Amino acid sequence: xxxxxxxxxxxxxSAHALAADTLKMAVTTSFHNSGLSxxxxxxxxxxxxxxxxxxxxxxxxxxxxxxxxxxxxxLVHSRKAEDAFVNGGFGxxxxxxxxxxxxxxxxSDDPAGIAGAETATAALTALAGAKAPFASRGDDSxxxxxxxxxxxxxxxxxxxxxxxxxxxxxxxxxxxxxxxxGLAAYVLTxxxxxxxxxxxxSLTLLFWGDPVLFNQYAxxxxxxxxxxxxxxxxxxxxxxxxxxxxxAELINGxxxxxxxxxxxxxx
Numbered sequence: 001x002x003x004x005x006x007x008x009x010x011x012x013x014s015a016h017a018l019a020a021d022t023l024k025m026a027v028t029t030s031f032h033n034s035g036l037s038x039x040x041x042x043x044x045x046x047x048x049x050x051x052x053x054x055x056x057x058x059x060x061x062x063x064x065x066x067x068x069x070x071x072x073x074x075l076v077h078s079r080k081a082e083d084a085f086v087n088g089g090f091g092x093x094x095x096x097x098x099x100x101x102x103x104x105x106x107x108s109d110d111p112a113g114i115a116g117a118e119t120a121t122a123a124l125t126a127l128a129g130a131k132a133p134f135a136s137r138g139d140d141s142x143x144x145x146x147x148x149x150x151x152x153x154x155x156x157x158x159x160x161x162x163x164x165x166x167x168x169x170x171x172x173x174x175x176x177x178x179x180x181x182g183l184a185a186y187v188l189t190x191x192x193x194x195x196x197x198x199x200x201x202s203l204t205l206l207f208w209g210d211p212v213l214f215n216q217y218a219x220x221x222x223x224x225x226x227x228x229x230x231x232x233x234x235x236x237x238x239x240x241x242x243x244x245x246x247x248a249e250l251i252n253g254x255x256x257x258x259x260x261x262x263x264x265x266x267x
Contacts, residue, residue, distance in 0.1 A: 023072040023234040026055040026062035028142055029172035031075060031217065034192035034261050036254050043250060048241050050234060058141025058172065066090055066220065069227030073235040077142035077190075077217045091220040092232070097242050098251050098262040099216045102146055104207040105177075105194055106132070106186035114186070120210040124154040131165040133185035137176045138168025142215075147188045150212070177203075190215050192261035217262075242266065 031037065037054060044050050055065060059076040066074045067090045075097070076082060085091045104114060104123055112130040117123035127134060137144040151161065167183065169176040173193040180187035181201040189197075194205065219242055221235035241247055243266035251264040 021049050021234065022051040022053060023231045023238065024053045024055060024070070025073045025075060025235075025238070026057055026065045026071045027075045028059055028062065028077060028217075029056055029174070030077070030141070030143060030190045030193045032056045033172070033174050034190075034196050034254075035256075036192070036251070036262060039250055039254055040247070043246065044238065044241055047246065048237055050238055050241075052238065056172075058137070058139045058143075059145065060140030060142075063090075066222045069222060069230055071222060072231045073219060073221045073238065075217060075219050077215055078145045079216065079218075081142075081145065082218055082220060085220060089226055090223055092223050093221070095219045095239055095243065095266065097217050097219050097247075097266050098264050099214060100191045100262050101208060102143070102188055102213040102215050103191050103194060103205055104186060104188055105180070105203050106206050107184040107202045108204045109202075110206055112186065115206045117207055120150055120207070120212050121154045123207045124150055124156060127186055128154070128156045128160060131162075133183050134161075134166050135176050135180035135183060135185045135187040136166065136168045137173065138170045139172070141172070143173060143188060143190060146213075146215070150188070153212070195256045195259060195261055216265075 032054065041052055044052055055071055059078045059081060062074045062076050063081055063085050065071045066085060082094050086094055112126045112132040114123040114126050117126060136147060169179045173189060176187060177189060177197045178199055181199050181203050184202050219239055221232055222230045224230050224232040248264040251262050252260065254261055
């Protein structure tokens with residue numbers, strides 16, 4: 001009997017330890033679609049003992065999960081929304097991890113002529129002027145937030161983006177790229193998702209390089225003050241690894257056809 005109790009206690013302790021080393025992190029579809037998570041998660045488990053369970057959603061939904069205390073941390077890419085999350089007391093702080101850029105892709109014949117544009121504003125103005133088919137994520141993701149900010153900067157209102165050319169997919173980056181491929185439409189995407197996308201059909205990379213297309217990813221632990229049940233200690237442990245030299249090596253070394261998908265810039 002004593003032996004059985006000892007074994008049962010050991011099993012319970014083991015199960016508790018396993019549970020204690022598991023945390024939930026909401027991440028963007030663009031990050032997940034890039035394939036980088038498949039590289040990082042096994043190394044995180046190996047080096048820290050953490051099992052990171054990913055909830056793959058758009059930035060808007062990731063932030064709402066954090067606000068509700070349904071995850072322990074978020075990894076997203078929309079600075080304005082991130083600042084509001086921290087300022088609202090839902091996150092303890094914001095830590096930059098890595099970046100890439102947004103790009104505009106579209107049909108190779110480029111009917112709107114955006115390849116010759118000097119700025120993102122000029123490119124979107126040309127798109128709207130030509131009423132060229134455009135596929136938007138339409139899902140309150142970080143990419144969608146960036147797209148809306150770019151249209152606003154170009155003075156092209158919601159009312160001007162009419163359904164005869166502007167198509168809202170209401171989906172993740174992969175599904176939206178598929179929509180664009182099927183419609184031979186233009187689309188704003190992060191570079192990593194584009195490089196990892198296999199169904200390009202007539203789509204090609206047409207515009208990039210404007211500084212406004214910079215795409216920063218940040219890690220935000222959910223506040224234990226707001227939600228005492230969150231595993232804040234494990235979130236900090238994960239943050240320590242994500243900002244480590246090993247993470248830098250893996251992130252900077254992750255390439256596709258020789259092209260890097262992200263650049264590590266944690267400090």
